[in-house]
Amino acid sequence: MSTVIGVLRKRFLAPSLASVGFAERGFPVTHTDATARLEAVPQAVVCGFEWAIEGAPLWEIERRLALVEPEQRGFAYEGATMGYTILDAMPGGGRDRTRALLEGPGRPHIFLTYIGIGFAMARLPRPLWKNILPELTGVTYHPVMSWLAVDGYGFDRAYFDTDKWVGEQADPVPYPWAGRPEYFGRAFDQGVGRALWFINGGNSDAVAEAVGRFPEARRADLWSGVGLAATFAGGSDQSGLARLRHAAGEHYDQLALGVVFAVKARTYAGYVPAHTHLAAGVLTDLAVGQLQAISDRTEAVGDDGGPLPRYELWRAAIRAEFRPHAQRAAS
Template identity: 85%
Template sequence: MATLAGVLRKRFLAPPLGSVGFAERGFPVTRTDATARLEAVPQAVVCGFEWAIEGAPLWELERRLALIEPEQRGFAYEGATMGYTILDAMPGGGRDRTRELLEGPARPYIFLTYIGIGFAMARLPRPLWKNILPELTGVAYHPTMSWLAVDGYGFDRAYFDTEKWVGEQAEPVPYPWDGRPEYFARAFDQGVGRALWFIHGGDPAAAAAAVGRFAEHRRADLWSGVGLASTFAGGADQRGLGVLRRAAGEYHDQLALGVVFAVKARTYAAYVPAHTHLAAEVLTGLSVAELRNISDRTEAAVGDDGTLPLYEVWRTRIRAEFSSGTQRLAS
C-alpha cells in the first residue's frame, strides 16, 4: 500500500499518462494502429515510474511489472529504475533501491534500466549525478553499457524539450561520465536519434529528414539511435523499413549498429517480437541469430579501451562488420 508521501511524490513527479502521448507533445504523427503501439512505449515507462516513485517495495514492484506484456515490460523497467533512482537521490532516501533492482529482477533488462537512470538524470541537478550510478556486483555489461544512461538523458531531453534539442539542435554541456567528458555529447546524440524515431511516429522518411537537418558531425550517432529504436520498439512495416534502409545511405553501418544493439537487448531479455525479426532482416539482411552472434564476438573486454570507452570500442567493432562489405545488405 502506498504511503501518503508516496502518493504525494506520484502526484508531483509522475507525468500524467496523457502528457507523453504524441498529440499532447505536439509531434507530427498521424494516428494509426502502428503509431498507437509505438505510443504505448512512453506510457509503459510512466506506469513503471508511478509504481516505483510511490515507494513500492521491490517484491511488489517486481510483481506489478510482471503483469506488463513481455513486449513492453522492459520499458516499464526503465520507468521503475527512473523512479527508484530519484528516490535514492533524495535526502535521506538511501541508495540501495536501484542497486537491488538492477542486481535482482531487472537483470534481463539491464540495457533498458541504464536508460531509466538517464531519465532520472534529466530531472536531477548535475551535482547529484556523481553517485547516481550504483555499484553493481555480478551484473553483466556493467559498467560498460552504462553509457546508455547518457543515451537515455538525450532521449528524454529531445522528447520533452523538442524545440531546444531538435528544433534548435542544442548541444549538451559535457559531463565526465565514466571519466570521459569528450564522449558525453556522442552518447547524448544516440539518445536524440532514438527520440527522433518516436517524435515522427516511426515514419522513416520523416525521421531520416530530421537526422539530415543536424550538423554533419552529429548524424552518425543519430543514425545509430534511429536504428536501435526502429528495431527494438517497432513502428514501421517492411516497406517503411526498406525506405529507412535506403535513406541511411553512407550511414548504413551506423543504422546497422543500432539494429545489433537492439537485437542484443531483446535476446538478452529472452523476448524478441516479430517486428524485431523483420527489422533485422530488412535493415541488415541478417537474421536475429546472426546479429546476436556479431554482438557476442565483437564485445569489448577490460583492457581493450584506450582513447575510447569500452562502449565505443564495441560499437566500432560492430560497425566494422558492416562497413567492410563482408555482410550481405538488404536491397
C-alpha cells in the same frame, strides 16, 4: 503498499499518460495501429515510474512489472529504475533501491534500466549525478553499457524539450560520465536519434529528414539511435524499413549497429517480438540469431585504457562488420 507521502510524490512527479502521448507533445504523427503501439512505449515507462516513485518495495514492483506484456515490460522497467533512482538521490534516501532492482529482477533488462537512470538524470541537478550510478555486483555488461544512461538522458531531453534539442539542435554541456567528458555528447546524440524515431512516429522519410537537419558531425550517432529504436520498439512496416535503410546511405553501418544493440537487448531479456525479427531482416539481411552472434563475438574488443571507452570500441567493432555495405551504399 503506497503511503501518503508516496501518493503525493506520484501526484507531483509522475507525468500523466496523456502528457507523454504524441498529440499532447505536438509531434507530427498520424494515428494508426502502428503508432499506437509506439505511443504505448512512453506510457509503459510512466506506469513503471508511478509504481516506483510511490516507494513500493522491490517484491511489489517485480510483481506489478510481471503483469506488463513482455513486449513493453522492459520499458516499464525503465520507468521503475527512473523512480527508484530519484528516490535514492533524495535527501535521506540512501536505501540503495536502484542497486537492488538492477541486481535483481531488472537484470535481464539491464540495457533499458540504464536508460531509466538517464531519465532520472534529466530531473536531478548535475551535482547529484556523481553518485547516481550504483556499483553492481555480478551484473553482465556493467559498467560498459552504462553509457546508455547518457543515451537515456539525450532521449528524454529531445522528447520533452523538442524545440531546443531537435529544432535548435542544441549541444549538451559535457559531463565527465565514466571520466570521459569528451564522449558525453556522442552518447547524448545516440539518445536523440532514438527520440527522433518516436517524435516522427516511425515515419522513415520524416526521420531521415530530421537527421539530415543536424550538422554532419552528429549524424552518425543519430543514425545508430534510429536503428536501435526502429528495431527494439517497432512502428514501421517492411516498406518503411527498406526506405530507412536506403536513406542511411553512408551511415548504414551506424544504422546496423543500432539494430545489433536492439537485438542484443531483446534476446538478453528473453523476448523477441515480431517487429524485431522484421527489422533485423530488412535492415541487415541477417536473422536475429546471426546479429546476436555478431554482438557476442565483438563485445570483448579492447579495454577502457585507450582514447575511447570500451562501449565505443564495441560499437566500432560491430560497425566494422557492416562497413563494406556502407561503402557500397555511399558509392
